[in-house]
Amino acid sequence: MHRPMTTETFKLGYNDIHDDVIRSIVKTGPKYYIALATAGGTTLLCFFFPWFYQLYYGIGAAGMNHPGVWGTYLASFIFWIGLSHSGTLLSCVLHLTNSSWRKAMYRSAEAMTLFSLVVAATYVMVHVGRPWFIHWAVPYPNQMELWPNFRSPLMFDVMAIATYITGSTIFIYMGSIPDFAAVRDRTSGWRNTMYTLLSLGWRGTDKEWHRLHWAYTFLAVLIIPLAVSVHSIVSWDFAMSIVPSLHQTIFAPYFVVGAIYSGTAGIVTVMFVLRKSMGFEQYITKLHFDNLGKLLLVLSLIWTYINGVELFTAWYSGTSEEYEALNYKLFGYYSWLYWEMIIFCAVLPMLMFSTRFRTSFVPMLILSIAINIGMYTERFLIIATSLSRQYLPDAWGTYVPSPVEISIMLGSFALFTTLFLVFVKIFPSVSMYEVKETMATPKMEPAAPAAGSPA
Amino acid sequence: MSLFSRFMDGWRKYRKPGYYDEFDYHWTMTIDLDKCTGCEACVTACQAENNIPIVGEEEIAKGREMQWIRVERYWEGEYPNAKLSFIPMMCQHCDAAPCETVCPVGATYHNQDGLNTQIYNRCIGTRACAVYCPYEVRYFNYYDHEWDSPLEQQLNPEVTVRGKGVMEKCTFCIQRIREAKDVAKDDDRRRVQDGDVQPACVQSCPSKALVFGDRKDTESQVYQSMNDPRNYRVLDELNTDSSVFYLKKVDA
Ligand code: SF4
Ligand code: SF4
Numbered sequence: 226m227h228r229p230m231t232t233e234t235f236k237l238g239y240n241d242i243h244d245d246v247i248r249s250i251v252k253t254g255p256k257y258y259i260a261l262a263t264a265g266g267t268t269l270l271c272f273f274f275p276w277f278y279q280l281y282y283g284i285g286a287a288g289m290n291h292p293g294v295w296g297t298y299l300a301s302f303i304f305w306i307g308l309s310h311s312g313t314l315l316s317c318v319l320h321l322t323n324s325s326w327r328k329a330m331y332r333s334a335e336a337m338t339l340f341s342l343v344v345a346a347t348y349v350m351v352h353v354g355r356p357w358f359i360h361w362a363v364p365y366p367n368q369m370e371l372w373p374n375f376r377s378p379l380m381f382d383v384m385a386i387a388t389y390i391t392g393s394t395i396f397i398y399m400g401s402i403p404d405f406a407a408v409r410d411r412t413s414g415w416r417n418t419m420y421t422l423l424s425l426g427w428r429g430t431d432k433e434w435h436r437l438h439w440a441y442t443f444l445a446v447l448i449i450p451l452a453v454s455v456h457s458i459v460s461w462d463f464a465m466s467i468v469p470s471l472h473q474t475i476f477a478p479y480f481v482v483g484a485i486y487s488g489t490a491g492i493v494t495v496m497f498v499l500r501k502s503m504g505f506e507q508y509i510t511k512l513h514f515d516n517l518g519k520l521l522l523v524l525s526l527i528w529t530y531i532n533g534v535e536l537f538t539a540w541y542s543g544t545s546e547e548y549e550a551l552n553y554k555l556f557g558y559y560s561w562l563y564w565e566m567i568i569f570c571a572v573l574p575m576l577m578f579s580t581r582f583r584t585s586f587v588p589m590l591i592l593s594i595a596i597n598i599g600m601y602t603e604r605f606l607i608i609a610t611s612l613s614r615q616y617l618p619d620a621w622g623t624y625v626p627s628p629v630e631i632s633i634m635l636g637s638f639a640l641f642t643t644l645f646l647v648f649v650k651i652f653p654s655v656s657m658y659e660v661k662e663t664m665a666t667p668k669m670e671p672a673a674p675a676a677g678s679p680a
Numbered sequence: 681m682s683l684f685s686r687f688m689d690g691w692r693k694y695r696k697p698g699y700y701d702e703f704d705y706h707w708t709m710t711i712d713l714d715k716c717t718g719c720e721a722c723v724t725a726c727q728a729e730n731n732i733p734i735v736g737e738e739e740i741a742k743g744r745e746m747q748w749i750r751v752e753r754y755w756e757g758e759y760p761n762a763k764l765s766f767i768p769m770m771c772q773h774c775d776a777a778p779c780e781t782v783c784p785v786g787a788t789y790h791n792q793d794g795l796n797t798q799i800y801n802r803c804i805g806t807r808a809c810a811v812y813c814p815y816e817v818r819y820f821n822y823y824d825h826e827w828d829s830p831l832e833q834q835l836n837p838e839v840t841v842r843g844k845g846v847m848e849k850c851t852f853c854i855q856r857i858r859e860a861k862d863v864a865k866d867d868d869r870r871r872v873q874d875g876d877v878q879p880a881c882v883q884s885c886p887s888k889a890l891v892f893g894d895r896k897d898t899e900s901q902v903y904q905s906m907n908d909p910r911n912y913r914v915l916d917e918l919n920t921d922s923s924v925f926y927l928k929k930v931d932a
Contacts, residue, residue: 283844284805285822290743292816294807354805354820354845360782361804369800374786379808383784466812467778467918612811616915617769619752620816622743 235446242660245507246404247411250655253650256502264642272636275629276351284354286629293612293624298352301634305345305641306386306459307484307600312338313393313454315489315520317445328659331655332652333499334492335397341491342390344637351633352639363387378461385451385458392451396444397652402427402437404653419651455525456484470539470550470611486524486570487600492592493517495645497586497652499618508655511584518583521596525574532571546616552607553614558623562602563610569599697886703794705872706923707852709882710905711768712930714839715889717767718751722881722890726770729853729880731839735823746819748850749881765929768890770881771796771817771850773915779809779818787847794895794923805845814915818849852892853879873914874900895923 279286289296291641316331350356362373362383373380393653406427409420427433460480473479500509512554539551552565573595576582583589626634648654693699722901726749735746743861747842749770756763773796780788780796787802788809810818824844827835838855842848860877864870882890893902905911910928 283821283823285844286737288742289807289820289822291745292810292811293743294818294820305747352806354807354847355803358785358804361802371786373784374781376781376786377786377808379782379784462808466782466808467814468811507822520809550710615816616814617752617816618754619750619769624743 226583227594235276239611242655242657243407243411243547246657247408250408250650251412251416251654256560257646257650261643261646264639264646265343267639268636268643270636271632272640275632275636279351279629279633280356283331286627288625288627290622290624290629292615292622293609295352295608295612296624297626297630297634298348298606300601301637302345302348302352303459303480303604303607304487304601305341305348305637306456307480307487307604308454308597309341309389309393310456310481310488312336312341312488312492313396313448314338314485315397315492317448317452320442320445321449326654328662331659332397332401333495335393335400335489335656336645336648336652337491337495337653338392339397340489340641340648342386342393343644346386347640348637373499378458378465381458383463385455389451389455392448396441399437399444400441400656401652402657403429403434403658407657408499408653411593443501453481456481463611468611468615469544469546469555470614471607473535473538474537475531475534479535482524482527482531482576483603484598486521486528487597489517489521489524490593490596490600493521493589494597497590497593499649502587508660511586514586514589515580515583516575518589521593522574523578525570525577529571532567546614550611550614554610557610557612559606559610562606566599566602566606569595570603700790700792703896704792704893705857706794707773707892708794708902708906708923708925709852709879710891710902710908710911710925710927712889712891712927713765713767714769714910714927715887716751716766717887717889718753718764719886720751721884721886722749723747723751724766725880725884727735728834728837729836730851731835731841732848733821734827734831739822744820746821746848748817748819748848749807750817753792765813767914767926768881769815769817771813771852771912771926772815772920772924773850773852774920774922776921778812778814778918778920782808782912784808793857795854795857797843797851797854798847798849799838800842800846800848803846805847807847809847814920816916818847820830821846821848853877853881856880871897873897874902912917 275286287296287298314332316335317534321330351361354357361371362380364373364375373383402424405420405424406429409417412420457477457480460476464473464476466472496509496513496517500506536551536555539547554560572594576588576592582592609624614621684819693701727734728745731885732746732748735744739745749768752763752767752769754767756765773794775790775794777788777790777796780790783789784806785802785804787799787804789797789799791797805820807820809852810820821842821844826832826844836855836856838859854898856877856879857872860872864872864876872894874897877892879892882892891902891905892899895903895906897903905927908927910930911925912928913922913925
């Protein structure tokens with residue numbers, strides 16, 4: 226996995242990196258403010274406003290019905306959890322395998338994880354009927370002497386996500402400490418105060434570096450099983466029910482692979498945007514897109530395989546309810562969405578077999594967005610098709626999202642963007658010290674050479 | 681007792697529905713499909729007894745009907761030779777209820793009478809129980825419902841009016857069971873006897889297709905009727921161990 230960075234990338238010196246990255250934090254152009262205002266405004270208008278409307282009138286504002294009691298809110302929840310996956314997971318795996326190409330991109334990938342998780346957690350609140358009592362799902366000693374139900378997969382979910390948020394926050398924060406210190410040394414005023422606090426008095430001694438590396442590797446090892454478990458547990462919300470076509474053992478790997486798949490695609494999208502908008506052309510290169518493309522391709526093949534298995538087991542079960550669910554999925558009311566998903570997630574990614582495709586930026590951007598659209602559809606279909614066709618034919622029905630739901634869904638992207646925009650102004654969005662590690666050590670200024678030193 | 685066997689005991693108990701070793705009563709219902717005419721008197725009675733909101737035409741079109749008991753209709757064959765069969769469907773009070781395990785806050789649980797109960801105050805509205813219930817008998821309050829005058833005058837004071845964001849379903853008319861138990865307790869602390877308590881649907885059924893009682897009382901009518909050779913339980917293959925027994929319709 227050792228792959229030296231192309232030397233052409235780094236004709237830069239240490240100072241250039243500092244300048245570039247710190248410029249991205251300190252210098253704020255009108256473009257940024259426009260973007261922030263748009264994203265923030267859209268969040269308010271499309272996310273919070275409909276949500277408050279729904280809180281006031283009840284979940285009826287969304288399109289859920291009987292039997293489609295779960296809808297896009299849950300689909301979006303899975304989608305965001307999924308997107309959160311690759312960030313930290315990818316960063317951990319690549320850290321452990323010593324892949325140097327990770328270094329320029331992992332900070333933004335990890336941020337993506339964090340913010341996707343935040344959005345996902347918000348979606349839980351949007352989803353439930355009485356979010357003002359959501360704390361009852363958390364085990365805390367209380368006057369009522371009531372505990373949550375520890376048998377419930379939803380309860381596992383709360384635990385898993387809380388752990389994952391905590392873990393990835395610590396991970397991204399710890400990895401940024403040396404960079405905070407670097408920014409601290411080059412800023413003044415309130416920024417200086419903020420970075421002084423954030424950098425926890427980092428001085429860059431050998432001991433500190435040693436400890437940081439140790440702790441970082443430790444966390445990386447810890448987070449990988451965590452990430453896998455989080456999405457397995459999310460899948461149990463479904464797989465532990467006895468709804469035909471949800472009650473499948475393949476669900477945990479299916480969700481994990483799906484999560485990494487859509488997350489990796491998300492990283493490609495975010496990297497493209499970062500590269501263009503922040504002027505990081507030198508740090509995020511064709512090499513990154515090439516490698517991510519290969520990863521995406523493998524993931525897409527696994528995903529396709531698992532989808533095949535899902536269909537096969539449904540057919541092989543030989544029960545009428547599984548047949549009906551299968552038939553409905555492939556040819557029923559939502560079938561056009563199913564085929565759209567297959568095209569976006571299984572067929573189009575085949576293009577990535579070609580190196581030329583993988584190394585062209587715009588096609589990769591388009592494909593990465595298509596994959597995520599497909600993956601969103603997948604999550605929606607898992608819920609919508611299965612709930613529509615359950616055991617008793619009398620209770621069959623269809624569910625169509627309402628405008629409120631669609632608005633909240635779009636708004637959640639704006640929320641994510643807003644958080645990200647705030648992030649790039651606080652965190653150095655490219656890990657400076659690790660990029661420096663990949664560069665040749667600059668020659669010392671040939672000041673007066675010490676006597677006796679070899680020329 | 682060794683630590684291990686204590687642990688195993690705890691585990692075995694934990695695996696029992698609702699953690700009970702034994703129920704005090706085991707309320708059961710039987711529905712004789714041979715007698716059911718599909719008149720829906722039970723539906724109306726339940727609506728009145730349990731303050732079930734009237735959601736209106738628009739909401740029904742959206743598929744948000746609320747009826748704790750519904751009469752499912754299944755057609756067989758084409759028009760001249762069409763055959764219609766009914767099956768009343770309400771919460772089956774499964775002793776191994778899938779809906780109970782999934783509620784993160786334990787708002788639905790098994791009580792000591794073998795009933796699957798729903799605590800409206802505790803419900804946070806994840807709607808997971810409705811997904812997990814294979815009988816599709818759980819209904820969700822999408823709004824705060826209102827009763828048009830003069831309907832609000834007939835609300836049953838014994839039953840909570842549910843607010844928005846809360847799940848609800850058939851309770852086997854728990855308020856009537858409670859009352860019967862209270863009366864029995866005042867009356868020399870005796871047990872509730874067969875015929876002391878009747879849910880609204882049973883009471884209103886003109887053809888006496890529904891029978892309700894305590895399964896633990898082997899003299900009871902429901903015990904006789906659940907051991908009828910025609911008995912079966914809906915979706916028994918899912919091992920929900922339900923408490924509603926159906927008596928098969930025998931075609932002449
Ligand atoms: S019928 Fe449904 S709601 Fe009633 S106990 Fe069984 S699973 Fe729960
Ligand atoms: S037992 Fe009571 S609550 Fe249940 S369907 Fe009959 S009338 Fe309704």
